[in-house]
Amino acid sequence: MINVKRYITNRLNDVSAFFTKAYVENTKLSIGVNNSEERNPKIIASLTSYPARFDILSVTIKSILLQSMKADKVILWLGSDSKKVELPDNIVELKKYGLEIRVVDDNIMPHKKYFYAMQEFPKDIVITFDDDVVYSPFTISSLIKTHFAFPECVCARRAHRIVFEGDAMIPYNKWEFNCTSLKKPSYMLFATGIGGVLYPPNALYKYALDIERVKNECLRADDVWLKVMETLAETKVVWTRCLLIVPPDVKENQSIGLAHGNVNRNQNDIYMTNLEERYHYKRIIRESCIESKKK
Secondary structure, eight states: OOOHHHHHHHHHHHHHHHHHHHHHHHOOOOOOBOOSSOOSSOEEEEEEEOGGGHHHHHHHHHHHHTOSSOBSEEEEEEOGGGGGSOOOHHHHGGGGGTEEEEEOSSOOGGGHHHHHHHHHOTTSEEEEOOSSBOOOTTHHHHHHHHHHHSTTSEEESSEEEOOEETTEEOOGGGSBTTOOSOOSOBTTEEEOGGGOEEEOTTOSOTTTTOHHHHHHHOTTOHHHHHHHHHHHTTOOEEEOOOSOSSOOBSSTTOOOOHHHHHHHTTHHHHHHHHHHHHHOOHHHHHHHHHHHHHO
């Protein structure tokens, strides 16, 4: 039997995706960052990439620079592997519209999209983006609107609902994906980076930016690491209402990234189990789940 609500949500997402791609493809860039007002805190748009994605990266960055609400900074963090490859001209050209490109020596893979921005701008709002999708021009404005309503929460345009059976967290790929049923902040929501995620200052636990822990404990699963650090800091996640929950890929049938591999090979479950042994974070989520069922 068709889930009518889910069907309508998916079709609205498809329509929004079509118009988003058309808008980005056909709109000329002007200045893509805020230079008209002084903000406190500032909005830092942050993403990372690697050479295999450089051929499609400019489209993603253009969609971030085309936001209706401009970020104060748009920063692309690249690892040392990028030093061996010349950046395409269509990426370098975006610097004149406000893009900043930073190269770092440590190879912390997807964690680069938040790690260095949070280090450099600890008192500002950091919004993370993935590098292979096209973002709606209302991504930042919708996240900021949610942030104003829930200033101490992580705000996500795409989130999954964590599910427990008894005391056990069930496998990641059996959670409620693209959850729109939880309207209030919750520990049960798991923010996924593809939609765009807003982190207010001080949202993460003290170990979040410990580079050795990142490397040794959760190198390939940034979303998992961030969820654990949010939970330990008692920071809830709130879904940002939007039509475009899953942004469209820059190219159809594009190469599979880490996120897909983590899901298909159950790597997220392995990381979460290992982190539970070290940090005992699941209790907080489980208690939230129990309270939710009582209401």
